[in-house]
Amino acid sequence: MTTGQKLRFWISERIVMIIAVAVLLYLFLPVAYTFAFSFNNYRKSNIAWNPEGSPTLKHWQDPCGVEGICESLGTSIRVGFIATLAATILGTMLAFALVRHKFKGRGAGNMLVFIPMATPEIVLGASLLTIFVQGFTRIGLKLGFWTIVLAHIMFCLSFVVVTVKARLQSLDPRLEEAAEDLYADARSTFWRVTFPLVLPGIVSAALLSFSLSFDDFIITNFVSGNESTFPKFVYVSYLRGIPAQANVIGFSMFVIAVLLVVVGQVIGSRRRSPSS
Amino acid sequence: MGIFSKSSGAFRDAKGDLILENVTKSFATFTAVDDLSLTVPRGSFFALLGPSGCGKTTTLRMVAGLEQPTAGRIKIGSTDLTGSRPYERPVNTVFQSYALFPHLTVRDNVAFGPKRRGSADPVGEANTTLELVQLSHLADRKPTQLSGGQQQRVAVARALVNHPEVLLLDEPLGALDLKLRREMQVELKRIQMEVGLTFVHVTHDQEEAMTMADTVAVMNLGKIEQMGAPEVLYDLPRTKFVANFLGQSNMLHGTVQGIDGDFTVIGAGDHKVKVRTSRMAPGEGGEAIFGIRPEKTRVHDEAPSATLAGASLGPGTLLDVSFTGVATQYLVDVPGVGRWAVYEQNLDLDRISNKPGDQVWISWNPGHAFGVRS
Amino acid sequence: MTALAHIGSTGAGAQTPGGPAPEPTKKGGITAYLLLLPGVLWLLVFFVAPMAQLAAVSLQSQFPGYPGYYYRDVNFGSYVTAMTEYLPQFGRSLLFAGSATLLAFVLAYPLAYAMAFKAGKWRGLMMICVIAPFFTSFILRTIAWRQILADEGPVVGALKWLHVMPSSGRITETGFAVVAGLTYNFLPFMVLPIYASLERADPKIIEAGGDLYANGLTTFRRVTLPMSMPGVLAGTLLTFIPAAGDYVNAELLGSDSTKMVGNVIESQFFKVLGGFPVAAALSFTLMAVILALVFVYVRRYGTEELL
Missing domain, CATH: 3.40.50.300 (P-loop containing nucleotide triphosphate hydrolases)
Known part of the structure; x- marks a missing residue:
């Protein structure tokens, strides 16, 4: 083989992997940009790199140094927690009913869960704004924190149902029969066998739900009134120049999430590997 | 509670x-x-x-x-x-x-x-x-x-x-x-x-x-x-299903044609076979199925003697011979009866001489036969 | 429906070992309805009722001479306005979303394939790499793209230096930039379901396909692609639907001539006095078009397990 042939063989063997790594780099490029510009000693707007005085750590030393930024982050986290908790509970119940029970209108129930996922966010946002403004204000509900929470529970719900449903459907029904056969009544069968086995699905549904809620902008923008979440803060401040603190916080969230995922995977794989 | x-x-x-x-x-x-x-x-x-x-x-x-x-x-x-x-x-x-x-x-x-x-x-x-x-x-x-x-x-x-x-x-x-x-x-x-x-x-x-x-x-x-x-x-399977599900059986579908001492005679076309009457499944009607296990049968190159009447079939065409070590399996096509299998244990020293296409006869001990009703 | 479940079911364990077993569906009973009640109620109040309200608004008529004041009516005028005045934005939405979906598929498939069959011990790391960018707010990442693609940015600079692009050329404020942004933002939604369905596939079957067809491309078309079809279907839906309704990319990366239907809905709601009925009509039309496309698409390419 000539060197050229060797090279061609080497590339053709790895071409898929090379493309894959290129796509991953493409996915990370903006994150790297966000990271780099968190050290920018920008003057008016953090769009162009200012070589004078950059890189600087001043934004990292004072991440809350811009008015409203940490408040909006706090709002996002609180909304995320409440919405995740509620959507996970409601969605898990729905998933159990849809998978485990035969009842009239099961098809309609599945449809009702599916259609919100097939509806663009802007339509969800628009419809929620309409009913909040024209209907709910009559009972004293103002646009703000709670309308965001209500809306987020709604759009996270379908994703929870789908995730938990998938887990439930992949569960071997013979496991529950085995439990019943081994003297467990309905209640202990559920708590000793069904629930522990579905739990990983519920956990990933909750994580999915939190990240959807945390990163949502379009629906939030419609129903938030004067309340600001972190994505909304960034979007609104874009018009007058995003502070580098947004980059600091955005990149930190990324690091925290990656660390959590890595720790979770390590614990998960350790649990799976032989203990003795 | x-x-x-x-x-x-x-x-x-x-x-x-x-x-x-x-x-x-x-x-x-x-x-x-x-x-x-x-x-x-x-x-x-x-x-x-x-x-x-x-x-x-x-x-x-x-x-x-x-x-x-x-x-x-x-x-x-x-x-x-x-x-x-x-x-x-x-x-x-x-x-x-x-x-x-x-x-x-x-x-x-x-x-x-x-x-x-x-x-x-x-x-x-x-x-x-x-x-x-x-x-x-x-x-x-x-x-x-x-x-x-x-x-x-x-x-x-x-x-x-x-x-x-x-x-x-x-x-x-x-x-x-x-x-x-x-x-x-x-x-x-x-x-x-x-x-x-x-x-x-x-x-x-x-x-x-x-x-x-x-x-x-x-x-x-x-x-x-x-x-x-x-x-x-x-x-002694009592139904056709059991005869075939539990092991394998050679079958002959025919009608009861009479009694010969302890035996019942079953006929189909030119073929006549006999089963101990006590080994016939109880049932009504003239239709009956004769059965014999393949390992209870043997193949012959020549027509068996008259003493084996009712406990032999042939001539048929040998379709396949396969050597499995402990036994040799033969597949024989008997006109008017169908395909029968014969398992012979390899007790002899001489090599198997039969080839597919040969004309052969099958015989058995009549005491081993059984009859089931269809 | 299970198509979308792929995204959640990635890496689920405790699978049925001995083939499918009968589903232990319990008959009706009050438990079923108790489990259903809160969730269904929630969806009725916060999905169905708002949709109905939106439908009602889209049919309202305006008091002549009083912009911003309407009365209840069955007036399809807003739909006529929506479809005549904003047809370009509508077409653009579908075109941009379609292009972004196609591009995302082209980029996502090799990545998903590599993760499923080539990555080995790197699989977990690659998975994290796909999901991780999600956690930097997507608005921040879109703004980063604006910086990367800016007139004075590295991409334009390089292209001009190579004389691939005329010195007056630019990327931001073009449809290309919007499509690029959409592709980028929804790419993980394409990767994960395809990966999930490829991961379930038996690599031996693909090897067998390689034996039968020899040609790599034929193996892909006849064996690999059909096996990953549920994932592809889910991925395209998860990419196309949000892309068609998006307005952030068009706002941050485009110009007035690249506005999508989302931008119109948003500005009709927030910036135009009396724009509610037209915005509502646009929303409804968008949803109807998307649902129609989804159903046709799923019927055409889906298996029974999908809807």
């Missing part, structure tokens, strides 16, 4: 033979089990044998309480279990593909039943039973870290630890390879002898059923075709 625990306690204390009385199970579109009655004596190893869809698994599930019969009663001794829940019955199941709890260790899997029953020392019981199946060293593993054969033993231990009155085995060896299956057959038989419980084993593998069970019931289309000791079933 009081009434509940009392009644379930009563179910759990049931002792004696397993009795099914006129049990029927119908689903929306078909009847899986059709008016089935049988008694499994306490302490016996009983096999329910049949092709898939014959109703054997449904029967097992009804005994376990996982299904309720549409009609009929299921009893252990004098206690009627019909309508009680699975967790109220002194019955445990070794599930097909084992259904081990993946989130629990082997020990916790086995201790699951004792814990639920409120045993004083569930872990101790689990350890003892794991010793019985020789798995103590793997007690801390998760089921997914075990091999198929080991998982199978855990499943057996998980059921046995409860000392059920009846242990149900639903195709427990189906997922294992042949060698391991043979080992486990011996192992299960050993355990059954040791603990002395009633085992009800469901399988579609006739060899497995015959090796292990004291009594085999052959099921087809929701009914029991024939029941008895394996050797009796094999020697």
Whole structure:
């Protein structure tokens, strides 16, 4: 083989992997940009790199140094927690009913869960704004924190149902029969066998739900009134120049999430590997 | 609470033979089990044998309480279990593909039943039973870290630890390879002898059923075709289905043409064969099916003598000869009868000389023949 | 429906070992309805009712001479306005979303394939790499793209230096930039379901396909692609639907001539006095078009397990 042939063989063997790594780099490029510009000693707007005085750590030393930024982050986290908790509970119940029970209108129930996922966010946002403004204000509900929470529970719900449903459907029904056969009544069968086995699905549904809620902008923008979440803060401040603190916080969230995922995977794989 | 625990306690204390009385199970579109009655004596190893869809698994599930019969009663001794829940019955199941709890260790899997029953020392019981199946060293593993054969033993231990009155085995060896299956057959038989419980084993593998069970019931289309000791079933099948499902049989469809001493003569076209009248399945009508096991027959190059009249067939054309080591299998096409198989043990020193295309005759000892009604 | 479940079911364990077993569906009973009640109620109040309200608004008429004041009516005028005045934005939405979906598929498939069959021990790391960028707010990442693609940015600079692009050329404020942004933002939604369905596939089957067809491309077309079809279907839906309704990319990366229907809905709601009925009509039309496309698409390419 000539060197050229060797090279061609080497590339053709790895071409898929090379493309894959290129796509991953493409996915990370903006994150790297966000990271780099968190050290920018920008003057008016953090769009162009200012070589004078950059890189600087001043934004990292004072991440809350811009008015409203940490408040909006706090709002996002609180909304995320409440919405995740509620959507996970409601969605898990729905998933159990849809998978485990035969009842009239099961098809309609599945449809009702599916259609919100097939509806663009802007339509969800628009419809929620309409009913909040024209209907709910009559009972004293103002646009703000709670309308965001209500809306987020709604759009996270379908994703929870789908995730938990998938887990439930992949569960071997013979496991529950085995439990019943081994003297467990309905209640202990559920708590000793069904629930522990579905739990990983519920956990990933909750994580999915939190990240959807945390990163949502379009629906939030419609129903938030004067309340600001972190994505909304960034979007609104874009018009007058995003502070580098947004980059600091955005990149930190990324690091925290990656660390959590890595720790979770390590614990998960350790649990799976032989203990003795 | 009081009434509940009392009644379930009563179910759990049931002792004696397993009795099914006129049990029927119908689903929306078909009847899986059709008016089935049988008694499994306490302490016996009983096999329910049949092709898939014959109703054997449904029967097992009804005994376990996982299904309720549409009609009929299921009893252990004098206690009627019909309508009680699975967790109220002194019955445990070794599930097909084992259904081990993946989130629990082997020990916790086995201790699951004792814990639920409120045993004083569930872990101790689990350890003892794991010793019985020789798995103590793997007690801390998760089921997914075990091999198929080991998982199978855990499943057996998980059921046995409860000392059920009846242990149900639903195709427990189906997922294992042949060698391991043979080992486990011996192992299960050993355990059954040791603990002395009633085992009800469901399988579609006739060899497995015959090796292990004291009594085999052959099921087809929701009914029991024939029941008895394996050797009796094999020697004297009473229906065409049993003759073909339990081993292989050469058949001749004909009509009863008369009696010749102890024998009944069955004829089809130019062929006449005879069966001991006592080995004819009882039944009405002139139609009958003659049967003989392939290993009870021999092939000949020349027409057999007249003394073998009624215990020979031919001439036919040899279609295939295959040498399997211990035996040689011949496939012979007899005009007007069909294809018959002959297994001859390789006892002779001389080489097989017959080739496909040769003209051959088949003969047998008439005492081995049997007759079934169509 | 299970198509979308792929995203959640990635890496689920405790699968049925001995083939499918009968579903233990319990009959009706009050438990089923108790489990259903809160969730269904929630969806009725916060999905169905708002949709109905939106439908009502889209049919309202305006008091002549009083912009911003309407009365209840069955007036399809807003739909006529929506479809005549904003047809370009509508077409653009579908075109941009379609292009972005196609591009995302082209980029996502090799990545998903590499993760499923080539990555080995790197699989977990690659998985994290796909999901991780999600956690930096997507607005921040879109703004980063604006910086990367800016007139004075590295991409334009390089292209001009190579004379691939005329010195007056630019990327931001073009449709290309919007499509690029959409592709980028929804790429993980394409990767994950395809990966999930490829991961379930048995690599031996693909090897067998390689034996039968020899040609790599044919193996891909006849064996690999059909096996991953549920994932592809889910991925395209998860990419196309949000892309068609998006307005952030068009706002941050585009110009007036690249506005999508989302931008119109947003500005009709927030910036135009009396714009509610037209915005509502646009929303409804968008949803109807998307649902129609989804159903046709799923019927055409889906298996029974999908809807």
